[in-house]
Amino acid sequence: MKAVNMEDRLREFKESQKNRGRLLISCPDRPGIVAAVSKFLFQFGANILESNQYSTNPQGGTFFIRLEFECPDLAAKEAILKKRFEEVAKSFSMDWQMTAVQNVKRTAIFVSKELHCLRELLWEWQTGDLMTDIVMVVSNHEEARETVESFHIPFHYIPANREIREEAEAKQKQLLKEYDVDLIVLARYMQILTPSFVEAYERKIINIHHSFLPAFVGAKPYERAFQRGVKLIGATSHYVTNDLDEGPIIEQDTMRVDHKDQVQDLKKIGAKIERSVLTRAVKWHLADRIIVHENKTIIF
Numbered sequence: 001m002k003a004v005n006m007e008d009r010l011r012e013f014k015e016s017q018k019n020r021g022r023l024l025i026s027c028p029d030r031p032g033i034v035a036a037v038s039k040f041l042f043q044f045g046a047n048i049l050e051s052n053q054y055s056t057n058p059q060g061g062t063f064f065i066r067l068e069f070e071c072p073d074l075a076a077k078e079a080i081l082k083k084r085f086e087e088v089a090k091s092f093s094m095d096w097q098m099t100a101v102q103n104v105k106r107t108a109i110f111v112s113k114e115l116h117c118l119r120e121l122l123w124e125w126q127t128g129d130l131m132t133d134i135v136m137v138v139s140n141h142e143e144a145r146e147t148v149e150s151f152h153i154p155f156h157y158i159p160a161n162r163e164i165r166e167e168a169e170a171k172q173k174q175l176l177k178e179y180d181v182d183l184i185v186l187a188r189y190m191q192i193l194t195p196s197f198v199e200a201y202e203r204k205i206i207n208i209h210h211s212f213l214p215a216f217v218g219a220k221p222y223e224r225a226f227q228r229g230v231k232l233i234g235a236t237s238h239y240v241t242n243d244l245d246e247g248p249i250i251e252q253d254t255m256r257v258d259h260k261d262q263v264q265d266l267k268k269i270g271a272k273i274e275r276s277v278l279t280r281a282v283k284w285h286l287a288d289r290i291i292v293h294e295n296k297t298i299i300f
């Protein structure tokens, strides 16, 4: 796929979505929230296309809502929309996020030696099923260079290990700033990120862990699953926090295995699960379908 086709595709998408907006809200539950938000959008000439909501408890719980709407001349109105919505948000103690769909997120993928998740994301991106601008791939190994550059995506090799972690992250952060990255996807990137890195990209780093968490946190989960004699293996995609592999879970899946399966078999079976789980998690994040609350996720 030539790079120019990807640019054409992004341009067409941005044009088709230029009046489309999304609004994510979390707030203490009480009557009148939907009415106030609907009235606000109506006053700006917006039409609600999709609305999903959930309450933990109508009496004193937390209310969550995701709205997708069309608003004529959204680009020109976005700043005033956000400024005026702040008044509504304050009156309901809302945490909220309003995005214009045409502002396609800029994504960086981090990878080490295992390339199956990276390849899945690139394939989905090439076919137009992953609507994001993959601006670069970063790796602490050279294995992914040929694949990445065949997609005309910049590849940056930055050696990284425990001993040079801070130095490596300084280079990574510089690139992330230069490329104005909105989302980082760890596609089997096998280095632990420091607290300062995680803090700089809170809830903007998605990882794929190759086990059905909370089982087998950390390194070499397939080897430990084999030793344990499990009958199910799985994969978990989660937001990255400083608690290794314990961030808010976005998506999981499993497959059956049995006594005949060796570690290599587990890895082969598991790779397919990892690919699909990570892709679903990234797609939901790109579509602003995820709200994080108390280290859990609500997926609309």
Ligand SMILES: Nc1nc2c(c(=O)[nH]1)N[C@@H](CN(C=O)c1ccc(C(=O)N[C@@H](CCC(=O)O)C(=O)O)cc1)CN2
Pocket: 161, 162, 186, 189, 190, 191, 192, 193, 194, 195, 198, 207, 208, 209, 210, 218, 219, 239, 240, 241, 242, 243, 244, 245, 246, 247
């Ligand atoms: N701050 C965080 N960083 C990372 C997380 C996370 O949840 N919080 N997830 C990991 C991904 N991961 C499993 O999915 C994982 C990767 C690497 C290790 C690990 O022990 N790495 C060693 C080096 C291993 C090597 O060089 O081969 C290390 O970093 O010292 C554990 C879990 C990604 N980062």
